Amino acid sequence: MSTPSGQLGGSFGRRLPAWARPREQELPGAGRTRLTETTLLLLVGLVLAIATVNDVVRQVHVNHRLIADLRSWRQYTGHAYKNLSVEQDFYGHTTRDIVCGNVAPGAPKERTQLCLVLSGPVVAGRRAARGGFYLPAKVEDILRYRYACYGSASSAGLCPR
Amino acid sequence: MSAAAPSVRGGAGVRAEWWAPALAGLLAVLLAAASAEIVIDGAAGHSALIPKSPPIAGWLGGIGERLGYRVFLIAVLVSVLAYAGLLALARRARASTISTRAALALIVVLHVIVFVGPILLSTDVFSYIAYARMGVEHGLNPYLHGPSSIASDPVYVFVGHDWRDVATAYGPFYTLLSYPLALLGVVGAVWGMKVLALAASLGTLALTWRCARTRGLDPLWAVLVIGLNPLYVIYGLGGAHNDLIMLLAMMGAVALTLARGGREHEVASAGREAAGAAVVVAGALVKATVAVLLPFMIVSRRRLAPILGALAALAAGAAIGYLAFGIHGIDVVAALNRDAAFVSTDSFATEIAHLFGKPGVFPVDHDLLKAGLVIIVVHLLWRTWRGYDWVAASGWALLAISVTSTWLLAWYILWPLPLAVVTRDRRLLVATLAIQALFIAHQCAPLLAPVA
Numbered sequence: 001m002s003t004p005s006g007q008l009g010g011s012f013g014r015r016l017p018a019w020a021r022p023r024e025q026e027l028p029g030a031g032r033t034r035l036t037e038t039t040l041l042l043l044v045g046l047v048l049a050i051a052t053v054n055d056v057v058r059q060v061h062v063n064h065r066l067i068a069d070l071r072s073w074r075q076y077t078g079h080a081y082k083n084l085s086v087e088q089d090f091y092g093h094t095t096r097d098i099v100c101g102n103v104a105p106g107a108p109k110e111r112t113q114l115c116l117v118l119s120g121p122v123v124a125g126r127r128a129a130r131g132g133f134y135l136p137a138k139v140e141d142i143l144r145y146r147y148a149c150y151g152s153a154s155s156a157g158l159c160p161r
Numbered sequence: 162m163s164a165a166a167p168s169v170r171g172g173a174g175v176r177a178e179w180w181a182p183a184l185a186g187l188l189a190v191l192l193a194a195a196s197a198e199i200v201i202d203g204a205a206g207h208s209a210l211i212p213k214s215p216p217i218a219g220w221l222g223g224i225g226e227r228l229g230y231r232v233f234l235i236a237v238l239v240s241v242l243a244y245a246g247l248l249a250l251a252r253r254a255r256a257s258t259i260s261t262r263a264a265l266a267l268i269v270v271l272h273v274i275v276f277v278g279p280i281l282l283s284t285d286v287f288s289y290i291a292y293a294r295m296g297v298e299h300g301l302n303p304y305l306h307g308p309s310s311i312a313s314d315p316v317y318v319f320v321g322h323d324w325r326d327v328a329t330a331y332g333p334f335y336t337l338l339s340y341p342l343a344l345l346g347v348v349g350a351v352w353g354m355k356v357l358a359l360a361a362s363l364g365t366l367a368l369t370w371r372c373a374r375t376r377g378l379d380p381l382w383a384v385l386v387i388g389l390n391p392l393y394v395i396y397g398l399g400g401a402h403n404d405l406i407m408l409l410a411m412m413g414a415v416a417l418t419l420a421r422g423g424r425e426h427e428v429a430s431a432g433r434e435a436a437g438a439a440v441v442v443a444g445a446l447v448k449a450t451v452a453v454l455l456p457f458m459i460v461s462r463r464r465l466a467p468i469l470g471a472l473a474a475l476a477a478g479a480a481i482g483y484l485a486f487g488i489h490g491i492d493v494v495a496a497l498n499r500d501a502a503f504v505s506t507d508s509f510a511t512e513i514a515h516l517f518g519k520p521g522v523f524p525v526d527h528d529l530l531k532a533g534l535v536i537i538v539v540h541l542l543w544r545t546w547r548g549y550d551w552v553a554a555s556g557w558a559l560l561a562i563s564v565t566s567t568w569l570l571a572w573y574i575l576w577p578l579p580l581a582v583v584t585r586d587r588r589l590l591v592a593t594l595a596i597q598a599l600f601i602a603h604q605c606a607p608l609l610a611p612v613a
Contacts, residue, residue: 022463023548033544038588045595048564051512052599058515059606090520 062088065095068122073099076116076129083108087141095119097127098158100141103134111137115146117153133159185250185259189267192243192389195236196271199395200278201225202232212284213319215348221278230607240391241601251385261381268366268388272398276359280351281399282571284321289339289403290350291316292329296336297343303329303336304489316347328489330496333482334446335403354401361405362388362398365579368412372583375419383582386590390578392597396571404572407451410444412579413437414454415552418462434462435470442474446482449493450562450576453538454555460542461551501527503568507603510567522567530565537561556580556589564596574600 066086074080084101085108096119102111113135118127131151139145149159203211204221208228226232251259280286291311292303299311307326308317317325329336342353366384373383387393397405417437418429429437438458445452459467482490489495504511504522510530514522538561541554556577563573574597581590 016463020463022461026544026548041588041592045592047513048509048596048599051509051516052603054516055512056603056606056609060609063606093518093520 065097065122065127068125068127069097069099069118072118072126072129073101073116075126077101077103077114079103081105085109085141096152096156098141100135109138109140113137113141115141115153117151117156117158119152131155131158181250181253182259185247185263188243188246188250189263192240192247193267193270193274195239195243196274196391196394198225198236199228199233199281199399200274202228203279203281210282211279212282212287212321214280214287215315215319215351217348217351218277218279234605234608237391237395237601237604240395241598244389244391247389248382248386251382259381264381264385268384271389271394272359272362275394275399276355278399280355280401282396283400283402284319284324285403286351286354286401287316287319288321288324288327288329289331289335289354290342290347291320292331292336293339293343293350294347297340302486302489304486304492316350319347327499328496330500331403331448332446332478332493333486333490334443334478335406335448336490337481337485338406338447351401358398358401358403358405361409362393364409365405365412368409368416369579369582372412372416372419375416376583376585378583378585386582387578390575390597392571392600393575393578397575400572402572403448404575407444407448408575408579410440410447411451411454411576414440414444414458415580415583418458418467431464431466434458434464435466435473438467438470439474442471442478445493446478449497450559453558453562456538456542457545457551457554457558460545461554500568501531501566505568505570507571507600508567508569509564509599510569512603527567530567534561534565537565550584550586552580553584553586553589556584556593560589560593560596569600571600 066088069086070084073084079101081101084099087098087100089096096117098115098117100113100115102108103114104111115133115135116129117131117133118129120128120130129151131149131153133146133149133153135141135145136147143158144160146153146159153159200218201221202208202225204218205225205227206222207213210228210230210233247259251264275281288308291308291314294314294316295301295303295306295308295311298314301310305328307324307328308314308320309325311317338357339354342350342357345353366388369383369387370380373380396402414437417433417440438455441451441454441458445455455467455471459471479491508522510522510526514520514526538558541549541557545551545554559576559580560574563569563576566573574593577589577593581593584590
């Protein structure tokens with residue numbers, strides 16, 4: 001079973017020492033190796049499956065929350081705008097989101113923007129706005145541009161001092 | 162008793178199988194219908210799933226509705242279920258259930274459906290065309306500049322935003338292959354890319370058939386696993402990805418190293434083995450990943466022919482690449498290093514980071530993943546040295562590359578599939594299909610969220 005093949009390797013292979021010659025079949029012990037490999041493969045597969053399911057659940061929760069955020073902003077402001085920007089708290093691992101949109105009709109970020117800080121659970125498809133701030137027109141949501149902060153936006157240090 | 166038993170089994174088999182051809186037909190119709198739904202809706206107009214594209218499938222435009230995530234994911238899930246059902250039926254009792262002619266016809270039908278439709282799910286093909294037009298129409302080296310350097314070119318608006326400043330990561334052989342298509346205009350080049358992908362896919366299937374038959378495996382089963390695979394058809398062929406050309410080279414190399422008409426363990430002539438190694442190198446000059454086959458081929462064969470073949474092809478490829486594009490045209494290491502730093506949300510590395518409460522992949526994770534990949538490859542080389550099938554070892558290495566990559570795209574998990582169906586180690590096929598299933602499951606979150 002472990003005899004080196006005379007066919008493999010060509011003339012170069014035949015000049016190799018016996019232990020180094022190419023083999024038609026695996027050396028003894030391959031069964032045990034295979035068992036170990038299969039066990040490891042199953043464990044890796046299990047971890048990947050758990051990670052995938054966890055990520056799908058996480059995405060579903062995030063999607064659910066973001067849809068509620070958009071709906072909440074529209075209800076609080078009375079504007080049914082489509083183009084709203086949502087910023088999640090990636091680094092703090094909280095479910096606090098900041099949703100920004102124009103205070104008057106116009107292209108995205110072409111008007112003064114009202115940003116709401118939304119947090120807490122989704123209740124009846126909406127979340128509570130516990131604070132907020134404004135942004136001037138034509139700027140990105142960067143700390144130094146935020147003004148007229150109130151509520152949790154002030155207490156959480158989301159605005160310049 | 163002993164005489165009666167076979168007849169009872171035979172009778173039960175006949176009774177149990179009367180429905181099988183009908184079920185196979187139904188599953189085939191479902192598979193074709195799901196693919197057609199994606200293509201027809203994709204042709205209807207702008208969608209997050211269909212990249213902005215020149216009008217190549219306008220004649221389909223009035224039939225469907227704009228392709229949304231839900232419809233797309235449902236169609237993909239239907240395809241997956243039909244695919245699994247057809248494979249189960251083909252495995253169970255192919256001769257009486259699925260005729261060779263009908264199975265091959267289904268593969269051709271799926272290919273035609275996707276071929277006539279719009280580009281699906283990826284802007285990559287427009288990057289390929291942009292690089293070709295940079296060289297042919299604008300006299301720019303695509304290894305030094307990104308498509309943003311030809312912002313006035315008509316293809317520029319179709320290139321993905323993330324790739325507009327990125328020089329090509331593909332090999333010089335592929336870049337030169339794409340150059341003639343630049344002369345056809347943008348629409349002509351898109352069709353040219355689609356023809357290339359179609360031809361590469363059909364060539365890969367033909368070579369897979371040949372390899373499976375040479376190795377004493379069921380060739381029809383082998384091509385069914387690839388040719389009906391939803392990721393292969395919808396993502397790979399639908400996006401006209403050059404990965405299909407890489408797969409063609411990969412299977413060409415495997416076919417060359419198998420003895421002509423011989424048994425599995427009979428060895429091809431030195432010339433064929435040298436040619437096989439040269440074809441691997443040519444494939445790596447399309448997309449570098451396929452180079453991973455070379456060490457396994459050499460360790461398995463332990464003869465000079467593949468080494469000399471690889472060196473000759475490498476020298477020729479490097480000379481052509483250098484003459485055409487300068488030193489940057491042959492610096493594949495820089496391109497690989499750059500791409501290895503990318504992170505996609507679909508990668509398993511990102512999923513595991515989320516599982517452990519991290520927001521994403523950090524530099525240290527990249528190092529850990531690379532170390533893990535090196536350990537796996539060294540283990541596989543050791544197994545190959547001890548006589549394990551080098552084709553299976555190469556397939557495992559390609560699977561490990563895709564699983565440990567932080568930049569995972571659907572067509573990357575197609576790489577090991579053709580190798581998996583021409584090896585006797587069934588674990589590779591199971592693992593590859595399982596990884597594909599997890600990838601598709603990960604796409605399904607929008608199906609579970611409430612409608613906005």
